Amino acid sequence: MCLEAATSRSTAMTPSPISSTEVRAKVERISRSSTAGARWLFASEANQKRFEEDPQRFLPAYGGYCAYGVSQGYLVKIDPEAWKIVNDRLYLNYDRSVARTWAKDIAGYVKTADRNWPKLVSKP
Secondary structure: OOOOOOOOOOEEEEEEOOOOEEEEEEOOOOEEEEEOOEEEEEOOHHHHHHHHHOHHHHOEHHHHOEHHHHHOOOOOOOEEEEEEEEOOEEEEEOOHHHHHHHHOOHHHHHHHHHHHHHHHHOOO
16 A cells, blocks of 8 residues: 555655655665555655554544545445545545545544444455
8 A cells, every 4th residue: 555655756746644744756776665564665664654653543543444434334435545534543445536525524424434334344
């Protein structure tokens, strides 16, 4: 999972959940880390350090599955650019269109997803 940078040599405006800002950077060398079974790429070593000091703070809700999908009772893949931080919790969604639907009632969808999540992860 890549939340900050997609390629090792690119110039892009990319949302950064770690720094909570948009980062414009020519990335010559990406810092890497593996946590919670995912590969994480960082636009800077400082962001990697912040992440490694408290990874639980930055790990996405619902194991990185689509927040809206979980609220509907499904485990759905995500687009790493369709994210939002709410109350210090990172939520990912299938795509930006689904993220807009989810944004219409975040509290309601989170409440339902929190109820659904234990049942979904316990499925064989």
